[in-house]
Amino acid sequence: MAIHPREQRIILKYADEPGYTPDIDCYVRHGGYEMLKKAVGMDKQTICDEVKNSQLRGRGGAGFPAGVKWSFVDRKSGKPVYMVCNCDESEPGTFKDRQIVHKDPHQLIEGIMISCFATDCAKAFIYIREEMPEGAKILEQAIKEAKEKNFVGDDILGSGYSCEIVVHRGAAAYICGEETGLIESLEGKRANPRIKPPYFPAALGLYMCPTIVNNVETLCNVKHILEMGAEEYAKIGRPNNTGTRIWCVSGGVKRPGYYEVAGITLGELVYDICGGPKEGRTIKAIIPGGSSMKILKNGERFKGKDRDGNEYDWGIEDIPLDYDGIAAAGSMSGSGGMMVLDDSVEIPVALANLMAFYSHESCGQCTPCREGSLWLKKITTRMVHGEARPEDVDLLRSVADQIEGRTICAFGFAVAWPVQSYLDKFEDEFREFAQRHSHLGGDRTAAKELACNH
Amino acid sequence: MEEKDNLITVNIDGHDLQVPAGTNMVDAAAILRKEIPHYCYHPKLSIAGNCRMCLVELGMPGRDRATGEPMLNEDGSPKIMWMPGPAIACGTKAAPGMHIKTDSPKALESREAITEFLLINHPLDCPICDQAGECALQEFSSKHGRGYSRFIEEKNVKPKRTRLGPRVTLDDERCVLCSRCVRFCDEIVNDSVLGFTDRGSYSTLTCFPGKELANNYSLNTVDICPVGALTSTDFRFKMRVWFLTEINHIDFETSVGANTVVSAREGKIYRVTPRRNDEVNDTWMTDSGRELYKTVEAEDRLTACSVAGDETAATEAIVKASEILQKGKTAIVGSGQCSVEEQFALKALAKSLDAVSVNLVARYGEDDGILMSVDRNPNVRGALMTGLIDTLPEERLEDLGSKIDSGEVTIVLSVKEDLTEAGLSEEQLSKVDIVYLGTHRNATSEKADVVLAGLTQFEKSGTVINQQFRIQKFNRVVPGPRGCIEDLHALSTIAANFSDEKFPSTVGSIWKQLAGENRQFSELSFQSLSDQGQVLDSSAFEYLPFREGKSLHFEPKRESVAAE
């Protein structure tokens, strides 16, 4: 993919360069592992402080400050500390970690090793989703190469610190992206997320030992923070939203793809970089950060007061493209997987598509998610297939409200938010759809195709 | 374990309550007689937190982020920061200043939501489901449910009425996936034979094909299943629970003395289930112990007294028995299956008869480290503490055998013990007159000159003393067959024929004498004895080589002697 001039490539600086290959020699030629060499000569707490001061926030979805997460690790128990790299990238709309792993795996390895050194981890695991089999092979090869050069394994670069990386392949379950679900899966069990409290990974994680779970992109950032220093890093973007982010755009735009940017607005991404809607189409709505996040309607005004008391009144294109900006618009930047829905998409059908996804992926442990997600799927499927009732619109809302906040893990929010926000913003469309689909007969091919949930 | 005086104050629905730090909030609310409904929580199992029925509003006293000082309201009381979303009470441990609301609109909303979710795929089985009447889902639906259904889709279909094991039938459609049964098998019995297959709403409880839930605690999963998914095959379709009278009892299987509840209707027992005693058996009992109720109506039950094989009225049989016994040179064979009261009466009788020897028959088997001890007699210690015997009994009556051979003993009164099983030969039995007081036919009763048909433990009241030297009481559940006689009454009537004093013949009256004569029983009476039992002073017997090893709530005081 060609690099767009509005991009600010740090993580993916070399990944798309012609002739750039995933092997270690190429990486080293481009300055790779210099930061690891620097890190092992540093004081561990200093590295941790740098990460904290950089204000780096998790790139996996929750956006929790990485440095703060590292500081929560229980050091009193005497148990080994584990590092888990979450490469389960399954949030619909997201495809950034795929680029890193397939094109520049050593950057991830180096990021992991620096982070492990800084947090004194006994072992690191990369949990990679099953649907990236090439990626797993590439990572295994990369680790092998790194070991040969003493960047991974025993007595790294003569520092006295040892750490292995184990690549662990998933088996096609979205819930393994949830940190405690991932830990359960890594332990060889069903990926049932754990109740928090008491099972916060920082205290009771993998094998009930303190564990840090970080996203691929987050760990790659660690290297760059060390390279340019926390202060410089923090200048990219804006306070509390520092560094670049790799945004993934798909759906109704001219140029879907991944773009590493900082300090731009949603409009600049969607209209300038991605070329706006396809020929003859208009943008109806945008899901900003992966299908779990609340939808933003084109034409909606986003108003409020920010932390400093300044008022804002944005159209969808004005929203700052970062954690706080999208949060201020009532949604979340999540995993950075933006899905653009144009006017060819019927919102209720899009919802049916997502309900099929969530009901299939629910682990089934807790009552509201297990029963509620399948109920939502059954209702939306029935509506798509022509047996809608007017009360279904209200029923969907009620069921989603009953799920939200009552589940073991954030999956409950992930199911509820699409339903709530689509209904909030497109209620009229839903009611009209329910009416139109309240009798069998009529051509529903297009709807069923988009719903894709037999 | 928290120290008893490590008490902290929590607040439930506006009421302050002092509890040990770390108390589970479901249990804390129960102290205030507030029921926080739940399915997956069980006080004896790990916390799963998956049913979400116990969601409550939770708040903690706020602390100023900068200074760390407690935040205060205008009136000086601690400002409570309420969490934005509900929290599960079962996953919340009491901490100082914790506030929960169990009946606020938000809490009630959660319950209604969870109840609706549980019902949408639940089959409409109440009319044919054994759990009806003791079903948590029924109860909570009625209390916390919406009252009408909004679900018009198709319900999930799963395997119904599968044989999960020899004693358990499983209906997967009713299962609410609380995982209590899985946790029980993993944690209490260490037999991880249950698990869930598939995912999401299609998750199904099952065993591995070819394997079964067959351990000796399988029926406990039926007890703890909050719905009618796991049912007892023995009890299936037999009786509606609201017709059953429930009587507190004790399991006679071994010296563990698990606390039980025996359920009966109109003179017929339908099932035995465990009763909670945190010092003895928690909420569990063995499967094999439950089966004992079947002895009441067994084929070989003695339903009438007899003299020389001919059926006789009880009074006449007693007269005849007394005639035989007074001929002299009597040996008494008592039983660890007798109650404390019966053993006490037997001791008095032995004294009156000037018995040549008094014996008990030991009974040993393998233990399982949980609720089955090696001692298959529930009440050997009763015989010790009443003074009926003063050493541990042998499994075989060798001493008695030789006394019979030498002619020292010419009459044997056996209570509940089959002498041939205890090692006496046919020949030896022919040498003596036998009076047998027992409940079932055996070689001894066949040979006995007088058979007094007695009552099983389910047909009388009394006490037994378990391996912890805990005296526990059991109560009559059903009346015995018409031709039977209550053992205590028989013994005391016989004793009366040999003594000037009248010997008490009821459990209540016998206790006055027991308490008077034995220091250990001095403060007790049958009436006042708690349903959880009471540990007695066993120091006088500590030197005896008891064989019981470790079980759920028992640590042997010394190295247990390996069973022969």
Add this chain to the structure above:
Amino acid sequence: MELKPETLAEIEEAIPKYPEKRSAVMPLLHAIQKDQGLLTNEAAEWVAGKLGLEAIQVLAVITFYPFFRQHRIGKRHIRVCRTLSCAMAGGAKVCDKMLSEFDTGLNEISPDGEVTVEFAECLASCGSAPVMLVDDELHENLDEEKAKAICDQIKSEAVEV
């Protein structure tokens, strides 16, 4: 259960990587499924024995994860993404094309035994939607024409073997 020497070697290499044996369940299941084409109950028992687990614990894992299967599929495993971005880009039509080219139904083994076509959930390549996996290879920016070309390729590869 007969496993190829490479599979056994892979298994022996995987187990010591983990601080606790149970973690090796998934790598072992991956290896055995690759070897045998599916995971039978016998395989579950074998893995349980190898790792000191109960068979039900392994079966619980097998049935939880969609990639692990207890049934045979065609020689080639086709997984067409059906989640929103791919659906909006016409993923359903691509899937229909794959099905019709092999005259088969969803999740079935095609009459010639060559393919099984399934839906997959988001394959994390939404920018190049619609996408599908043919065994380990990701095919992007599909349309019905490209789908047909891939089918032709699969058919020609089938003849070669």
